[in-house]
Amino acid sequence: MASTKLIAPLHVSFYNPISKFSWSNSKDTVFPSKPLTIVSANKAKRRGKLRYPSEKKKLKLQRQYEIDERNKLEGVWRLFKLEVSVDKDPGKDFLGVSDALLEEIAKVLKFPVASMLPPEAFTVLRKSFDARKKEPKFVYAVNMDVSKLLSSEPRTLDFISDLEPKTGLIEHLTDQRDSGDFGDLISLVKNCKKNNETEGVGPRNHYGGSLVYPYARKPKVAVVGSGPSGLFASLVLAEFGADVSLIERGQPVERRGRDIGALVVRRMLQEDSNFCFGEGGAGTWSDGKLVTRIGKNSYSVTTVLKTLIHFGAPKNILVHGKPHLGTDRLVPLLRNFRQYLQELGVIVKFGTRLDDLLVEGAHVVGISVSDSIGNLESTSLKLGFDAVVIAVGHSARDTYQMLLSHNVDMVQKDFAVGLRVEHPQELINSIQYSELANEVQSGKGKVPVADYKVAAYVSGEYEDAPLSLGSTNRSCYSFCMCPGGQVVLTSTDPSELCINGMSFSRRSSRWANAALVVSVSSKDFDALNLHGPLAGVEFQREFERKAAIMGGGNFVVPVQTVTDFLNSKLPVKCIPSSSYRLGVKATSLHELYPPHITEALRHSILMFEKELPGFISNSALLHGVETRTSSPVRILRNSDTHESTSLKGLYPVGEGAGYAGGIVSAAVDGVYAGFSLAKSLGLYRGGIEDVLGKDQNVGFFKY
Numbered sequence: 130m131a132s133t134k135l136i137a138p139l140h141v142s143f144y145n146p147i148s149k150f151s152w153s154n155s156k157d158t159v160f161p162s163k164p165l166t167i168v169s170a171n172k173a174k175r176r177g178k179l180r181y182p183s184e185k186k187k188l189k190l191q192r193q194y195e196i197d198e199r200n201k202l203e204g205v206w207r208l209f210k211l212e213v214s215v216d217k218d219p220g221k222d223f224l225g226v227s228d229a230l231l232e233e234i235a236k237v238l239k240f241p242v243a244s245m246l247p248p249e250a251f252t253v254l255r256k257s258f259d260a261r262k263k264e265p266k267f268v269y270a271v272n273m274d275v276s277k278l279l280s281s282e283p284r285t286l287d288f289i290s291d292l293e294p295k296t297g298l299i300e301h302l303t304d305q306r307d308s309g310d311f312g313d314l315i316s317l318v319k320n321c322k323k324n325n326e327t328e329g330v331g332p333r334n335h336y337g338g339s340l341v342y343p344y345a346r347k348p349k350v351a352v353v354g355s356g357p358s359g360l361f362a363s364l365v366l367a368e369f370g371a372d373v374s375l376i377e378r379g380q381p382v383e384r385r386g387r388d389i390g391a392l393v394v395r396r397m398l399q400e401d402s403n404f405c406f407g408e409g410g411a412g413t414w415s416d417g418k419l420v421t422r423i424g425k426n427s428y429s430v431t432t433v434l435k436t437l438i439h440f441g442a443p444k445n446i447l448v449h450g451k452p453h454l455g456t457d458r459l460v461p462l463l464r465n466f467r468q469y470l471q472e473l474g475v476i477v478k479f480g481t482r483l484d485d486l487l488v489e490g491a492h493v494v495g496i497s498v499s500d501s502i503g504n505l506e507s508t509s510l511k512l513g514f515d516a517v518v519i520a521v522g523h524s525a526r527d528t529y530q531m532l533l534s535h536n537v538d539m540v541q542k543d544f545a546v547g548l549r550v551e552h553p554q555e556l557i558n559s560i561q562y563s564e565l566a567n568e569v570q571s572g573k574g575k576v577p578v579a580d581y582k583v584a585a586y587v588s589g590e591y592e593d594a595p596l597s598l599g600s601t602n603r604s605c606y607s608f609c610m611c612p613g614g615q616v617v618l619t620s621t622d623p624s625e626l627c628i629n630g631m632s633f634s635r636r637s638s639r640w641a642n643a644a645l646v647v648s649v650s651s652k653d654f655d656a657l658n659l660h661g662p663l664a665g666v667e668f669q670r671e672f673e674r675k676a677a678i679m680g681g682g683n684f685v686v687p688v689q690t691v692t693d694f695l696n697s698k699l700p701v702k703c704i705p706s707s708s709y710r711l712g713v714k715a716t717s718l719h720e721l722y723p724p725h726i727t728e729a730l731r732h733s734i735l736m737f738e739k740e741l742p743g744f745i746s747n748s749a750l751l752h753g754v755e756t757r758t759s760s761p762v763r764i765l766r767n768s769d770t771h772e773s774t775s776l777k778g779l780y781p782v783g784e785g786a787g788y789a790g791g792i793v794s795a796a797v798d799g800v801y802a803g804f805s806l807a808k809s810l811g812l813y814r815g816g817i818e819d820v821l822g823k824d825q826n827v828g829f830f831k832y
Contacts, residue, residue, distance in 0.1 A: 201289055202275055205302045207254065208237050211269040215565065218267045220575035221258060224448045226251045230269060237299065238288045247281035250274050255425065257450020258577055260561050265576070268450070272302075313435040314361065314800065317820065318368035325814050347372040348810040351496050352518040353483045353528075355379075356410025357792045358783025358799035359520030360466055361433065365803025366518075367473040369812040374512070375475055378482040378501045378525075379407030381467065382460045389414060392618065393710050396684055401482065401501040404619045404629065405524040405757075408479070409463045410784075411619070412792045415631045416611045417454030419446055421793040428822040433796045440465040451580070455634030483528060484509055486517065486535055486779070493517050493778035516778045516806055520799060521785040523760040524621050526666050528785075538765035538775040539662040541654065542787050545608065545758045546672065547646030547730055548718060548751040549628055550691065551707060552744075554613055557581065557641040560743045571613070572635040578612040580641070585736040587647070587729045603647045605733030608758055610643035612636050615708035616752055618684055625673035626680055627756050628709070640708040644755040645737070647729040656723070665761025672721060676754040679716045687716035691749040694719050695731055705750045718753050763787030770809060771802040780806055 217229035226248040234251060235243035255270040278285055294301055348371050352363045355377040367373045378401045379385060385407035391397040392404075405411045412418075419437075424430055434446050437454075441462040446452035454462070467477060480502045487495035495513040521528045533539060558566035561579035568574045584606040609629065613636030619629045630642045654664035657671060679687040686709050689700055700715035707713045719727055738745045764781035765774045766788075773779040782788060782795075782802040789795035801824050807813040818824070 200303070201292060201301065202279065202286070204275060206273040206275065206289075206292065207300045207302055208234060208269075208271045208273060209298050209300075211237070211271060212259075212266040213269065215265050215267065215568070215576065218575075221256075221267075221577050222445075224253050224256060224445055226253060226271075230271070233269070234271060234273070238285065238292070240285055240288050245282055246285070247278065250278035250281060253448055255450055256448050260565070260576075260579070265562065265565055312432075313439045314364060314432050315368060315436065315439065317432060318365060321813060321815060321820060322369065348515045348812070349374070349513070350516045350518065350806065350810075351376055351512065351514040352520055353496070354410070354520035354522065354525070354783070354785065355408050355477075356520060356522055356783060356785075357412065357796035358786075358789065358802070359410075359518065360463075360470075361436070361796045361799035362518050362520060362780075362782060362803040362806075363470055363475055363799075364436075364466075364473075365800055366807055366812075367470060367475050369803075369807040371807065371810065371812060373470075373473075373475045374514070375470065375477045376481050376483060376496070376498060377408060377477070377479050379403075379479065381479050382408045382413065382463050384479075385413075386460065392684075396711060398620065398623055398684075400621055401480070403621060404617055404631075405522060405621050408467065409459060410522050410795075411524065411629075412795075413459050413463065414456050414617065415629060416609065416614060417456060417459050417634075418609070418791060419452040419454065419793050421791060421797075423794050423797060428820075429797045429800060429824075430793055432821070433793055433800065436796075437462065440469065451577075453632075453634070455632060455636070457633045483521075483531070485531055486776070487511060487513070488535060488776065491775070491777060493776050514778075516780060516810065518780045518782060518802060518806065519764065519786060520783045522783075523757055523785045524619075525785055526621075526663075529663055529666060529762055532764065533662060536775060537773060537779070540763050540765065541651055541662060541665050542759075542761055542763040543648055543650045544665060544761050545604070545606075545646035545648045546669070546722070546726065546754065546756045547608075547644055548694075548753050549616055549630060549642055549644045549755045551616060551640050551642040551705075551750050551752065552746065553748055554578065554639055554641045556743065556746060556748060557612065560741050571637040578636045578641075580610050580612040581607060581643070581741055582610060583607045583737045583740050585733050587732045587736075603649075603729050605645075605647045605729060605736070607737070608644040608646050608755070610641070612641045613638045614642055615640060615710070616642050616686070617709070618686075618711060619757065620673070620677075620684065623684075624677060625670060626677035626684065626686065627669075627673045627754055628686060628752055629755070629757070638708060642708070642752075644758065645730060645733060645751075646755060646758055647726060647733065649726070653723075653726070662762060669756040669761060672754050673756055675721055679718075679721065679753065680714050683712075685712040685714050687718060687721070687753045688713040689716060689718040689751050690747060691734060691745055691751055692747055694751055695734060695745070705748045707750055707752070709752060713750075713752070716753075718751055721753055759790050760785050760787045769805075771805040772809070 211230060211233040213229045213233060219227055231246050232243040235246060250273060252272045253269060254272050257268050259266050259268050275289060292299060350366050350371045351374050352359045353376045355375055363373050363375050380388060380402040385402050388399045388402040389404060404414045421430060438444055442454060471477060480500060481498050482501035483496055484499050485497040486493050487497060495511060496517055497509050497511050499509045558569050558579040565576060568576045569578055572578050587603045587605050611630035611632045614630050614632030615638055616628055617631050619627050632638060654668050657668065659667045676687055688704060688707060690704060693700060697719045700717060704715050764786045766772060766781050767774060771780050771782065773781055780802050782798050784790060784795045789798045804813060804817045
């Protein structure tokens with residue numbers, strides 16, 4: 130039987146559970162002459178044995194979220210999968226609560242008058258664009274503040290009381306952090322320090338920690354590498370009171386930009402200041418993607434994003450489903466980050482290469498460094514430290530070799546190799562959006578510049594493959610897709626050639642590019658007689674050198690159309706234009722990799738065509754090679770302390786150590802490592818998971 134709830138008209142007094150409530154006499158509000166009746170119908174429910182198996186499973190999941198009726202009227206509810214059509218939505222750049230979104234919220238609450246819902250009671254947590262369906266939609270996740278809602282519209286009380294949690298659709302948040310009510314990393318560490326000081330348990334040093342650290346002075350820590358993991362580890366340690374020196378072989382972003390300009394215009398490669406090395410790491414001159422597979426709404430990820438906002442990133446990165454910055458926004462952000470670290474007392478040493486570790490009795494006691502600018506007469510300088518954080522990127526091959534000389538525990542790690550494909554951006558817009566493609570308008574329109582993400586799984590025996598590889602199953606996927614971007618050179622050695630993609634914040638280039646890669650493992654390394662922890666590094670070098678030869682040298686990139694690659698045809702003289710600025714040369718890219726890898730790439734392209742009809746096109750151009758998708762090495766460490774399993778005082782972190790993939794996951798890994806090291810140095814007393822949540826880093830991520 131339907132239950133009836135009465136709302137009195139304006140001239141009738143009614144019971145108000147919130148005494149401060151008063152009606153608004155807005156001229157725009159039209160009230161019915163008769164009492165407004167809001168009906169909430171309860172459908173007949175199947176019970177017991179009458180329930181379908183799917184209903185039983187759903188009920189079991191819902192019971193995990195059972196809450197006390199009184200708690201429903203407190204805290205925050207989170208509403209997921211709210212869909213608003215493109216024609217009703219204000220567009221990609223509007224991140225507020227529109228009337229159309231209020232209508233979708235009202236449907237979830239079963240509240241019949243959406244216009245009565247106060248927009249200020251709702252906060253957009255996530256907004257993404259979904260073009261996969263016949264009618265493209267913006268998809269929202271929204272936080273609903275119950276106290277704000279009831280204070281503005283008390284007649285929603287019964288409707289909130291009737292809400293039931295549904296996994297992935299409606300959730301009631303009990304932890305204050307779940308609602309996003311916490312600050313950036315700087316505020317987080319300062320709060321931890323206050324808690325240290327108020328605990329009053331046991332002796333403490335004057336930095337707020339217990340006297341675990343044996344000396345009266347500040348503990349000295351070297352952080353090697355100024356990529357995301359190194360920057361965030363430095364920030365945590367410096368805030369806790371450590372004496373931090375940040376060692377970077379490359380240059381600050383201002384000079385690094387000039388070095389990259391000299392490479393692109395005059396083909397002058399600075400081996401320690403380029404697209405891979407320098408302040409901010411390899412992600413600085415890339416797309417600046419902030420997507421991650423470790424949980425968009427996790428405490429650690431949100432803390433990292435809020436810290437980036439503190440240093441100049443736009444606030445919309447908290448809301449966009451696929452947030453990105455672009456190089457133009459990363460450069461000033463990194464300058465602000467550096468300035469803040471220096472204000473904390475961090476010594477930043479650019480143009481300084483790590484040559485060696487100083488080790489005494491299986492414990493790191495310092496580092497040996499030298500000038501990386503190119504001064505042949507520079508001498509090595511030995512510096513003493515109490516701990517060393519290794520936060521180098523995946524291209525620091527000399528560092529891997531140095532660590533191996535100290536018998537640091539390292540193992541091979543699977544990664545992926547392939548080619549980078551480039552299409553006209555207009556074609557990708559058309560494939561993804563159809564008639565809606567006109568709304569893109571070079572990044573200024575209502576919908577975002579179209580991108581894609583495709584994954585396939587290839588298995589089977591290839592006739593020309595070695596016997597040991599014949600049954601190898603491979604993941605094939607698009608990687609680091611750069612809409613409105615360009616192909617760039619990421620070589621760190623003039624005899625090698627490898628590439629990547631980048632784009633600026635507007636993504637307004639007329640090209641779209643992405644890596645098409647397949648996974649490789651120890652079987653592939655063994656087939657080339659490559660063994661040991663650095664076998665993957667030599668595997669990369671093998672094909673980077675081959676690509677350099679195929680291009681004819683001078684950083685010219687070998688290319689082939691997708692159609693010719695699929696048909697193993699000799700290259701034609703007439704090829705589509707490319708965004709790569711150092712020149713391209715038509716070659717037989719189907720002869721670059723071993724047959725089993727080439728065949729896997731062909732299979733993946735055919736599968737991508739099924740997902741994206743039109744992907745195989747005469748205007749699609751493959752570029753070689755993409756080999757540095759992630760680190761080919763993992764430096765083993767203790768999962769709880771982040772300390773090396775073989776050398777005390779050594780902390781391998783980030784993408785180069787094999788524990789991250791992308792800006793955000795690398796930054797998060799640096800944060801956890803910073804807390805772990807601060808704890809071991811006696812600068813922090815609490816539990817790390819209590820502050821950041823459980824470390825979800827499992828060691829391998831894709832963008």
